[in-house]
Amino acid sequence: xxxxxxxxxxxxxxxxxxxxxxxxxxxxxxxxxxxxxxxxxxxxxxxxxxxxxxxxxxxxxxxxxxxxxxxxxxxxxxxxxxxxxxxxxxxxxxxxxxxxxxxxxxxxxxxxxxxxxxxxxxxxxxxxxxxxxxxxxxxxxxxxxxxxxxxxxxxxxxxxxxxxxxxxxxxxxxxxxxxxxxxxxxxxxxxxxxxxxxxxxxxxxxxxxxxxxxxxxxxxxxxxxxxxxxxxx
Numbered sequence: 001x002x003x004x005x006x007x008x009x010x011x012x013x014x015x016x017x018x019x020x021x022x023x024x025x026x027x028x029x030x031x032x033x034x035x036x037x038x039x040x041x042x043x044x045x046x047x048x049x050x051x052x053x054x055x056x057x058x059x060x061x062x063x064x065x066x067x068x069x070x071x072x073x074x075x076x077x078x079x080x081x082x083x084x085x086x087x088x089x090x091x092x093x094x095x096x097x098x099x100x101x102x103x104x105x106x107x108x109x110x111x112x113x114x115x116x117x118x119x120x121x122x123x124x125x126x127x128x129x130x131x132x133x134x135x136x137x138x139x140x141x142x143x144x145x146x147x148x149x150x151x152x153x154x155x156x157x158x159x160x161x162x163x164x165x166x167x168x169x170x171x172x173x174x175x176x177x178x179x180x181x182x183x184x185x186x187x188x189x190x191x192x193x194x195x196x197x198x199x200x201x202x203x204x205x206x207x208x209x210x211x212x213x214x215x216x217x218x219x220x221x222x223x224x225x226x227x228x229x230x231x232x233x
Contacts, residue, residue: 003027004049004119009039009065010081011058015104019052019081022108023115036060043069048076050115055082055093063096070097070156077118077157081106091194097156100184121161121183132167134227136210139167148209155205158184162198166215166225175222199223 006023010016011034020030031048033039036057043051043065051069055062066078077099082089090101099118102111130141138147139160146153146163155163161183166174176195203215216224 003029004115005029005031005047006050006052006115007031007033007039007042007046007048008052009033009036009043009057009062010052010054011035011056012054015054015081018108019111022111026112036062036065040065040068043074043076044072050118051076051078052115053078053080053098055080055084055089063093066093066096066098073154075155075157075160077121079114079118094158094184094194095197097158099157118157121157132164134167134170134214134225135212137163137167137206137214139164148206151209153205153209155202158198159201159205163202166202166223170225170227173218173221173224179223 003026006028008016008019008023008030010019010032016032016034020032023030031042031046033042036059039051039053039057040060042048053062053065057065062080062082066080069076069078078097080093080098080101081104082093082101083104084090085103093101099121100114102114132139132141136149138150139145140147141164144160146155146160162179165179165183179195199215199217203213206212206214214225214227216226218224
């Protein structure tokens with residue numbers, strides 16, 4: 001794991017102290033914010049490699065902070081911490097733009113593993129092929145840039161990683177389990193709709209530039225990035 005500059009937004013002194021100690025022991029630089037507004041300002045005005053964000057903050061919810069950061073096109077990976085363990089809350093966090101979700105109480109090794117996984121997904125520059133194309137779509141894994149008809153399109157980390165997986169596997173049906181396992185490194189009940197939400201985000205951003213229907217739903221099977229004349233609808 002590379003050494004990172006990490007922002008921890010957490011109001012619980014015990015959790016905050018523990019997380020700071022664990023991360024600094026690994027050599028990371030850690031900044032602390034005890035309130036949502038403070039953490040939000042820091043995240044908007046400083047550069048961090050990852051943000052660890054509690055949901056239950058005293059002045060505003062972590063979901064609100066996450067939403068504001070994404071609306072300002074801040075793509076810094078976000079790991080949510082929360083005592084809520086139900087699937088709906090996890091899905092809401094991911095749909096808001098978080099990259100992963102860790103429930104309290106958590107094991108220190110799991111915290112480090114989640115951070116490492118997020119970092120690997122965000123920094124995949126050592127692949128043999130760094131550029132993938134499909135019709136008018138092009139993705140650059142080194143610079144983490146996505147283009148539609150040579151127009152640069154801003155994607156969140158989750159959107160980028162999902163689009164990259166589609167472009168690496170064109171014209172192949174990808175079921176929900178494969179996508180969640182390979183893009184998020186997590187398992188979710190396939191009845192939840194968080195994956196569908198991200199698919200709709202990508203479709204909207206692509207369709208803002210081109211009428212071509214690239215990401216197709218294959219009924220009862222999954223999704224497929226279709227390249228070629230068959231993608232014209």
